[in-house]
Amino acid sequence: MPAIKEEFEKRHRSILGDDYENFARILKRFLPTSFRINTLKVDRDEMLKRFEGYGWKINQVPFYKDGVIFEGRKPLVLGNTIEHFLGYIYIQETASMIPPVVLDPQEDEVILDMAAAPGSKTTQIAQMMNNNGAIIANEKILPRLSSLRTNIQRCGITNAVITWMDGKAFREKGLKFDKILLDAPCTGTGAIMKSPKTLKTWSVDASKISSSIQKQLLQSAVECLKEDGTLVYSTCSLEPEENEENIDWAIRKLGVKVEKIKIEGFNTRSGITSWNGNELDSQVSNCIRIYPQDNNSEGFFVSKLKKV
Amino acid sequence: MGLLNSKERRRLSETIKDIYGSSDFLSNFGILKTSNRDRLWLVAKKIFEVDMQKLRVQSAGLYFGRFDNGMLRLSIEGAQLIGKTAKKNIVEISKDDVWHYMRGFNIKPIEKINTKNNSYVLVRHDKDILGIAKLVNDELENVLPKSRKLISLTKENNLNTEVD
Numbered sequence: 001m002p003a004i005k006e007e008f009e010k011r012h013r014s015i016l017g018d019d020y021e022n023f024a025r026i027l028k029r030f031l032p033t034s035f036r037i038n039t040l041k042v043d044r045d046e047m048l049k050r051f052e053g054y055g056w057k058i059n060q061v062p063f064y065k066d067g068v069i070f071e072g073r074k075p076l077v078l079g080n081t082i083e084h085f086l087g088y089i090y091i092q093e094t095a096s097m098i099p100p101v102v103l104d105p106q107e108d109e110v111i112l113d114m115a116a117a118p119g120s121k122t123t124q125i126a127q128m129m130n131n132n133g134a135i136i137a138n139e140k141i142l143p144r145l146s147s148l149r150t151n152i153q154r155c156g157i158t159n160a161v162i163t164w165m166d167g168k169a170f171r172e173k174g175l176k177f178d179k180i181l182l183d184a185p186c187t188g189t190g191a192i193m194k195s196p197k198t199l200k201t202w203s204v205d206a207s208k209i210s211s212s213i214q215k216q217l218l219q220s221a222v223e224c225l226k227e228d229g230t231l232v233y234s235t236c237s238l239e240p241e242e243n244e245e246n247i248d249w250a251i252r253k254l255g256v257k258v259e260k261i262k263i264e265g266f267n268t269r270s271g272i273t274s275w276n277g278n279e280l281d282s283q284v285s286n287c288i289r290i291y292p293q294d295n296n297s298e299g300f301f302v303s304k305l306k307k308v
Numbered sequence: 309m310g311l312l313n314s315k316e317r318r319r320l321s322e323t324i325k326d327i328y329g330s331s332d333f334l335s336n337f338g339i340l341k342t343s344n345r346d347r348l349w350l351v352a353k354k355i356f357e358v359d360m361q362k363l364r365v366q367s368a369g370l371y372f373g374r375f376d377n378g379m380l381r382l383s384i385e386g387a388q389l390i391g392k393t394a395k396k397n398i399v400e401i402s403k404d405d406v407w408h409y410m411r412g413f414n415i416k417p418i419e420k421i422n423t424k425n426n427s428y429v430l431v432r433h434d435k436d437i438l439g440i441a442k443l444v445n446d447e448l449e450n451v452l453p454k455s456r457k458l459i460s461l462t463k464e465n466n467l468n469t470e471v472d
Contacts, residue, residue, distance in 0.1 A: 041388065080458060085410050086436060087385070110358060134354040136363065145366060150455055153371055156385045158337060159352035162366040173362040 001028055002199040008189075012238070015272060022293040031193045032296055033074040034094045037066045040127050040156050042088045050083075062265025064097045066127065087154040092120045093194070095290050095297040099183055099234040100124040102261055102304050107132040109178035114167040114221055117144035119151035121183055126157040135160040136177075138167060171220040179230045182221045184214045186237035190299025193292060207239040214246050222254045222307060231256070231305040236298055238289065240275040243301040247271065247287055248280040256305040258283040267294035271303070309368075312339040312348075320348070323380055328430065329395030340368060346375040350389075381428055384439040384456060391430050391437030397423055398430045399441070399448060406433045412457040415441075415448050 004024060013020040037047045044066055051058055051068075061067025083089045105111055105125045116122045116137035125135055137152065137160045139145050145164055152160050167182070187206050188198045214235070221231050233250075235242050250256050258281075261268070271287030273280045287303035312320065317339060321332045337350040351369030360368070372389075373382035382390065391398070399417040401409060408415050409431060423429060423443060431438045431448065439456075441448035 082406055082410065082436065082438075085456070085458065086388070086438065108354070110354065131352060132354065134352060134358055136358065146455075149367060153383070153385060154456075156370060156388065158350050158370045159355060161355055161358070161360065161363070161368045163363045164366050165364045175359060175362060 001196045004199055005202070007204060008199070008202060015240075016291075019291075019293070023291060026293045026296070027192045027196075027199075029193060029296075030073070031093065031298065032069055032072075033078065034061060034067060034069040034092060034097075035078060036064075036090045036092050036097065036124060036127070037068060038088055038090055038123070038127060038155050039066055040131055041086070047083070047088060061094050061097060063263045064101055067092075067094060067097045069094055087156055090120065090123055090151070090155060092124070093191075093298045094295070095190075095300040096120055096236070097124060098263060098266070098290070098300060098302055099181055099232050100128060101263070102234075102302055103179055103181050103230065103232045105129050105133070105179060110134045110136075112136045112138065112170065112175075112177040112180045112221070112224060114138050114170065114180060114182045114217060115140070115185055116148055116162075117141065118147035119155075121181060122148070122160060123151055123155040123157060125181065126152075126155065126159055129159060131157060131159050133159055136163055137161065138163045138165055138170070140164070140166050167217045168220045171223040173224075175224060176226045177224055177229060178226055180221045180225055180232070182217055182231060182233045184210075184217055184233065184235050184242070186210050186214070186235035186242050187239060188236050189238045190236040190290070190292070190301070192299075194298065204241075207237070207241040210237070210239075211241040211246060214242055215249055218246060218250050219254060222250065222256060222305070225307045227307060229307050231307065232302065233305060234300060234302045236300055238291070238299045238301065240272060243289075243303075244271045244273070244280055244284045244287060245275060245278075247284050247303050247305070250305060251281045251283055255308060257308050258286040259304040259306055260286045261288050261302060261304050263288065266290070269294070271301070309340050309342050309349075312341055316341075324390060327380065327428075328390050328397055330390045330393040333389060333393075337369070339372070348372040348374060348386075350386075379428055381451065382430075382440050384452075387430050387440045388437045391432065394430055397421070397427070398432050399443070401431055401433050401438075401448070403433060406436075406438065407458075409438055409441075409448075409450065409452075410458045412450050412452050412454075412459075414450050416446070417448055420446060 057071040117139040122137040268288040270285040290300040340349040349369040372386040
């Protein structure tokens with residue numbers, strides 16, 4: 001694993017205090033493997049029986065009934081199993097299942113997933129909608145479209161349209177959505193356990209560049225949202241520039257309200273309300289931070305915004 | 309891309325019933341057809357409420373299959389949908405052959421089935437419909453798309469572990 005940069009340590013020590021040591025320690029560990037049972041294709045209980053027959057030791061993800069997590073190290077390459085081949089399961093990190101749960105999609109809604117590839121959350125949303133309603137699964141980067149397409153197909157999804165657009169362009173289209181998921185492109189510092197090279201590539205400047213793109217995407221998303229619609233903004237970054245500062249900006253510039261989030265059985269922390277000497281809007285504390293050391297999962301930031 | 313009209317839908321339903329003896333499930337969907345290769349896509353009806361003209365659409369709904377020399381060549385998902393109620397043209401394969409099938413090899417069915425040579429059949433192991441194959445001289449010719457063969461799947465699996 002690459003060394004932790006001084007700047008990275010300094011800022012996360014300032015947020016975490018003594019808990020920083022636990023954070024730095026867990027970054028060197030492997031993530032437990034989790035996956036989702038795709039109830040669009042199979043019955044959950046039947047699948048659980050099948051796994052039991054294989055001798056798999058698994059537990060349910062506490063906040064999402066179709067999420068499953070291996071106890072200890074996984075016994076096999078899940079991607080090589082018949083269940084994966086047939087689209088009965090989808091390999092997905094536990095924390096990554098949270099944004100769709102917060103979005104709470106309903107069967108008659110029209111939903112935009114603004115940065116959808118590789119499709120983990122799109123396919124989860126489709127599953128939660130029981131393949132009803134409509135999802136626009138958008139991706140800007142062409143090479144990422146093939147994984148999105150394959151995953152949507154493998155999961156048997158009929159209620160999604162794949163679009164290839166810059167998310168920023170949606171605001172010019174005049175379309176309005178009931179709900180929007182903006183799982184924004186980010187520096188990925190919450191996913192270091194999965195992708196240690198992030199420690200090398202991350203810098204304050206990289207977070208600032210990300211933040212600028214994220215704000216533009218946020219603005220586009222808010223403009224495409226119906227009155228009283230819900231926007232879930234999430235990242236797998238733990239940097240305040242890409243998270244709380246963006247939400248503070250959205251409250252002031254875009255007039256959104258931030259709703260409280262409660263994730264059953266999962267440890268979350270409130271969004272921070274000051275950074276770099278600046279006080280942020282108190283509503284930012286309604287956002288959640290998920291730290292790897294709190295649940296042995298990826299790190300994530302999730303916020304639920306209402307257009308008022 | 310255009311929507312199948314009611315006559316075309318009926319014809320498709322009849323073809324499916326004829327070949328596989330399965331009951332009609334198509335009424336739940338809009339069915340889109342590409343103009344060039346007769347590819348069929350099943351689309352949830354709510355999607356048609358969205359103004360697609362304004363979007364740069366890459367694909368819509370689930371790829372169901374296409375007509376290949378007049379024969380319906382189903383996708384894995386198309387086969388799974390039909391397989392729920394199919395009564396004929398289903399070939400059972402052994403547990404060992406599941407692995408071979410997923411890797412793209414031709415295989416032998418457990419029992420001979422009585423159907424036309426060079427026709428497509430559903431491939432099943434136990435309760436799982438794995439997809440389709442072409443029955444050629446009592447052997448199942450594997451027609452899995454490259455993107456779904458196990459080697460490529462492993463690659464896709466790596467894509468699943470992208471930062472997400």
